[in-house]
Amino acid sequence: MASVTDSQGGSFRLSMLLYDSRYRSATIQIVALIGFLLLIGWLVNNTVQNLAELGKTVGFGFLGDRAGYDINQRLLEYSSADSHLRAALLGLLNTLLIAVMGCIAATIVGVVVGILRLSNNWLVARIMTVYVEMFRNVPVLLWIVLSMAILIETLPAPSAFRGDTPSASMLFGDNVALTNRGIYVPEPLFGKVDEEGVHTSWRHGIGDLHFFGDASLRFDLSLDLVAILATLIAGLMVSGLIKRRADRVQAATGLRPVTWYWRTGVIVVPVIVLLWVLGLHFGKPELRGFNFQGGTHLRNSFIALWLALSLYTAAFVAEIVRGGILAISSGQTEAAAALGLRPRRIMSLVVLPQALRVIIPPLISQYLNLTKNSSLAIAVGYMDLTGTLMGITLNQTGRELETVLLTMLIYLLISLAISGAMNVYNNSVKLKER
Amino acid sequence: MQCTFSDGLIKKIERLDGFGTEICRISLGLKNQCETGFFLTPRVEFAQTIRMEGGPRSSYRYRQGSRIITPETGDIQEEVIMKKSVILGALTVAGVMAGAAQAATLDDVKARGSLKCGSNSGLTGFAAPNANGEWEGFDVAVCRAVAAAVLGDPQAAEFVPTTPKTRFTALASGEVDMLVRNTTWTLTRDVDLKFTFTGVNYYDGQGFMVPKALGVSSAKELDGATVCIQTGTTTELNLADYFRTNNMNYEPVPIETNAEAQQQYLAGACDVYTTDASGLAATRASFEAPSDHVILPEIISKEPLGPLVRHGDDEWGDIVRWTLNALVAAEEFGITSTNIEELAKGTDNPEINRILGTEGNMGELLGLDAEWAKRAIMAGGNYGEIFEKNIGESTPIGLARGLNAQWKDGGLQYAPPFR
Structure with missing residues (x-):
């Protein structure tokens, strides 16, 4: 009994850090933390010192x-x-x-x-x-290399599309070209303003917004894309309103009005009208010089x-x-x-x-x-x-x-x-x- | 257990468990006695591997007889690990030299009886093993000439294949005595990486190769072409600059290795392959139908390729430099492998006599014997003979002399006088 009262009434001793279960876990954690910080400090110091020796900053x-x-x-x-x-x-x-x-x-x-x-x-x-x-069960690197090898070795080179009797031809009405340098597909384009600032047609794109001037992080934001996305989101919201109205009607009368054509219409029609107004057309890939020009080029490195x-x-x-x-x-x-x-x-x-x-x-x-x-x-x-x-x-x-x-x-x-x-x-x- | 080096630098040996090796701790105790470091030449008989722990930076592996270069500063402890039998056997250290007062590499090469050359891992015409497994080629011939000059036997040259990434480490660590591996002489390699270029055995430049079927005759017609290029090389930057200055577009296809680049080029995934013109010629020679491909005349960069040695061992550098000069001078003075015996009996031309050692003491000055240059030239012929035999117009590689002709013929190969 005496020993129990001793430990309760006695003052704090250093050895209690290790032998008293109240403090032990904290002690171990603090020691481990200090050790860990020392290790990090040593690593950083070692790196800095070695770099300094090499004359590198x-x-x-x-x-x-x-x-x-x-x-x-x-x-x-x-x-x-x-x-x-x-x-x-x-x-x-x-x-x-x-x-x-x-x-x-x-x-x-x-x-x-x-x-x-x-x-x-x-x-x-x-x-x-x-x-x-x-x-x-096969490493992904092998799949990547295999895909690349297949694309390079099986598809024709652009030169195969050339000549009077080419050994390869474009697909889908001369719109898509599969070559061993990648796949060329048509790209969506919007009507452009010509050089004198006169529109060749009243239907033309809005243009781009340029950010950050000449800085390294500069980029262009296509206003056409923003407009299309905004129209799409607005269409989806209107469609949601129609659905909620149909829910109310159904709750009140038990009959659900047929709304699918309305809901499709408010999403699709405005977007199509907007695309027409922006002068959407597709730029076809064409064989010019060494390669296909125009269109979007999906490189075979990307595809593989x-x-x-x-x-x-x-x-x-x-x-x-x-x-x-x-x-x-x-x-x-x-x-x-x-x-x-x-x-x-x-x-x-x-x-x-x-x-x-x-x-x-x-x-x-x-x-x-x-x-x-x-x-x-x-x-x-x-x-x-x-x-x-x-x-x-x-x-x-x-x-x-x-x-x-x-x-x-x-x-x-x-x-x-x-x-x-x-x-x-x-x-x-x-x-x-x- | 105590082991003593001649000057008592090794302090103690400890047993290393599990490796069957024993460890010597050497305390150098020297500080900042020279700029480039301490040089230690252990004459350790039978040693398999000597490892040095160079402070916190890294550890290097050395072969027997190699020179150990310690880090620049500080009181360093080295560990030399070697087989137990070695410790029990003869164990001497020639001494610790501050600076490079002594031609350590020359002594090492002579002691070993062979010359280790870092070479390309395989470039037809420049350095590649033939059907019998013997290395041959334009770069190899330089190495054989040095081996003949120093050791008296061209076959005493050993070749250690290196890649662009490993070549400098191999030379700096002492794994090889010299590097002859189409390496471009640049300021940073000379100064920052601490090497000494001992001349230029091939003046090269970046070129373009295209299939003949494309009908292209000039690099200026390559607007819009797809170009295969090894990524992470200076050729990548040269290419970007060339197309930019000529206001042309191109599509780069970055590729990791030369073999992969060949595959893509031959499959037609790129129109053009670009690298050093000599490399293009060698690559083309390995194709099934080399004549279907043409190397365009434009050379868009300067790539002087030459042998190099470690910085600081000037005696060794001189030997390599003057061996190369002897090959070039031999061509200039008409010394060939066929007439050399005749000329070595003495001629009226004192320069030829000095080269061949019948006059003057050139060999002695270099730390070699009088016939060093004669043996170097006999190893594979003079510079022109080596060129014609390995990469000249009569070979599949078919390179013209061009810039590599003698200065008298409008080229850049120019040996300083032997005097």
Whole structure:
């Protein structure tokens, strides 16, 4: 007993930090934290000291220097006279493009394959199994390189389209050209103002809004696109109003007025009218000189990377979707069937809404994986962030530490943004507990 | 256990578990005695690998007999790891030299009995193994000439294949004694990377190759073309500048390796392949139908390619430099592999006599014997013979002498006088 009273009444002793269970965990944590900070401090100090020995100083001034190299796929206007910062920005946009396109395609393919794997049709289910097993069990880099090799070796070169009896011809009424340098498709154009400021027709585009003057981060915002989006959103809102009115009528009278043509009309007609007023026409790709000119050029580096990343990630998404669906008890399906719902409606109204709660969290990881895997782009020469900032810029300026840190930071931010956005969506579909 | 080097620098040996190796701790205890570092030449018989921990920066691996260059400053502790038998065996260190007063590389090469050359990993005509596995080519011949001059045997040259990324590390770390690997002489490589270029054996420049079927005869007609290019090289910047100054557009296809570039070019995924003109010629020679491709006349950059050695060992640099000069001078004075025996008996031309060692003491000044240049020339012939045999117009590569002709013929190859 004496020992118990001793410890309660006694004053604080240093050894209690380790032997008293009240303080022990805190002590261990503080020691671990100090150790961790020392380690970080040592790493930073070591880096700075070594760089100083090499006569290198850490600085980001090189980002303002002339880049001197060209980038083939440019979402913004760029030339070799621009700065390294702008080259990095173009690389970032290319990364974002492949990430967004890849996530969309992977989701669509993945959901379809995931559902088909559960099909009662033996052949369909087996084919999907083979697809999933093939893609997820081979490294994605091999798929990227294979896609590129197929595109290069199987499609004709632009020169095959030339001559009196060309060995290759364009598809869809001379609108689309498949070449081993990529796919050329028509591009939407708006009526232009000619040189004297006189409109060749009263129907013409509104033009662009230029931001940030001559700065590295300058960009043009197409007012035409803004107008189209605004019209589309307004149409959707009006359509929503019509739906709500129909709901009210149905609630009051029990009869639902037929509104589908109204609802389609308010969305489609204004957009079409606007496109006509803006003078929408399509620029066809044409073989001029060495290459096809005009139209939109989807480079085969982009297509190969997009295909491989989407199909690879879709295999994982398919498994996630299948798992999510299987997680819903068959009682739900049977109950829905007992109510007289058709199989397709059971899937869309009963199973999928519940399955989404299981699907979304692992799906976030797949989106993040796809985004990070896009850094394999250099294997096919797709100029993404890794190709510009961490590739050529690093090579030409010799700023390894800065470029790698900057690239890591940017990938971190992209991943956190995707993660954040998907978490918001997850919160909206997850089980609402009341 | 105590091990002693001749000047007692090694302090103690510790057992390293699990590796079967033993460790020597050497404390140099020297500070800032020279600008470039300390030079340590361990004469360690039978040593397999010697590793030096150069302070916090990095660790290097060295082979037996190589020179260890320590980091610039500080009181450094080195660890020399070697096989146990080595420790028990003869273990001597020639000494620690401040600066490069002694021709360490020459001594190392002589002690080893072979010359290690960093070479291209395979570029037809310049450096590539033939069907028998023997290295041959234009760059290889320079190395063989040096081996003949120093060791008396052209076959005493060993070739270490290097890539553009690894070549400088291989030379700086002492893995190779000299680098002959179509390397462009630039200020930063000379000054910042601490190398010494010992001359130019090939004056090159960036060129373009196109399929003949395109009907292009000048690079000025390439507006709108798709250009395959190895990414991360100076050629990328030259290309951008060239098209910009000529107000032309192009579509760059960045590619990681030369092999991949060939594949894309041959498949027609790009119209043009650009790299150094000599590289283009060598690449073309490896095609199935080389005559279907043409190298355009425009050369858009200066790429002087030459052998290089480490900065600071001037004696060794001199030997490489003057071996190359001897090859060039031999062509100028008409010394060939066929008439050299005749000329070596003595001629009326004192310059020829000095080159071939029948007059003067040129070899002695270089730390070699009198017949060093004679052996170098006999190894593969003079500069012109080497050129014709490996890359000249009679070979599949078919390069014209152009800038690489003798100065008397309007070229740039010009050997300083042997006097």
